Amino acid sequence: MSKITLEREKCIGCGSCAALCPKYFEMAEDGKSHIKDAEKKEIEELEVTKADCASSAAEACPAQCIHVS
Numbered sequence: 001m002s003k004i005t006l007e008r009e010k011c012i013g014c015g016s017c018a019a020l021c022p023k024y025f026e027m028a029e030d031g032k033s034h035i036k037d038a039e040k041k042e043i044e045e046l047e048v049t050k051a052d053c054a055s056s057a058a059e060a061c062p063a064q065c066i067h068v069s
């Protein structure tokens, strides 16, 4: 199991995560990223069986607000 964490407060809305990893990320109405299937809040978390592209999204995020553990 892996956990994807998104600190929405730090997101600058560049869209990289949604482009690289549409499986887990989408852009919300407020212009910031949102983890699909996660409750929308300041710090979003989602448990997944495989991190897959979320790791690439975390590496690419210029605000370093995506974490995969």
Ligand code: SF4
Binding pocket: 010, 011, 012, 013, 014, 015, 016, 017, 018, 032, 033, 057, 060, 061, 062, 063, 064, 065, 066
């Ligand atoms: S890559 Fe980072 S800064 Fe860009 S939209 Fe995604 S979470 Fe926000």
